[in-house]
Amino acid sequence: MKSGFKLFISGFVGFFVVYALMNFSEVKFAGEITVISLIAISVILITMSVIRFQKIKSLNKQTFSGNEEDEVEERKYKMFADYSLYANSSLVFSILALSLSILTTQRLIMAIASLCLLIITYFLIHYMGHLMQQVYPERNIPSTSDPDYAQKVLDAADDGEKHVILDGLYKSQSLLNIGLIAAITLSTVYSVIEENSQTFSIILMAAVLLIVNGKYLLVIRNK
Secondary structure, rough: OOHHHHHHHHHHHHHHHHHHHHHHOOOHHHHHHHHHHHHHHHHHHHHHHHHHHHHHHHHHHHOOOOEEEEEEEEEEEHHHHHHHHHHHHHHHHHHHHHHHHHHHHOOOHHHHHHHHHHHHHHHHHOOOOHHHHHOOOOOOOOOOOOOHHHHHHHHHOOOOHHHHHHHHHHHHHHHHHHHHHHHHHHHHHHHHHHHHOOOHHHHHHHHHHHHHHHHHHHHHOOO
16 A cells, blocks of 8 residues: 555645656757757667676676675676566667657757667667576576467566466556556646647556556456
């Protein structure tokens, strides 16, 4: 209950931040500053992802034994998790920068820069499977292009790792539900206050909510 309340407060604050940005976007300079800031954040996240990748490669070239080997394996696991977090976060910021550059600044150079970062981030995420093979060289990690990639990765994990993965997925699915409901509510409030209908966005979010829950429940039902 507390986590749900905190999420609602965060969504409420986020609503007013977005509302302020939308008002500021009427001033072209403010829109450009926003896009530049998003591009800068994306660049920083990409850089941090590459650094983590290089550190994992460096550790793979070294030989360890005993307790030190276990510590290195844990470090590689955490660095891979950081790499995934930075790459996926960069993807979101790049998409947001591209969208705002088209809607607010309408500057070609910013749109191109955002698109380039989006492409780079896509390749970082696509490379995740190969990096996982370096973290776990003894395991048969499938290629990200494999149609059954998610299932094969789960099959390659041990019981403890499966528990962590499934726990994270369940919590993410619950968070997504609360987040989408909060977003639909806030979009409705915004539509009423500003008399600027967000009907399409509300319908789209409701459709995503329906698909996500339907997929989750059908998977459980058919097992």
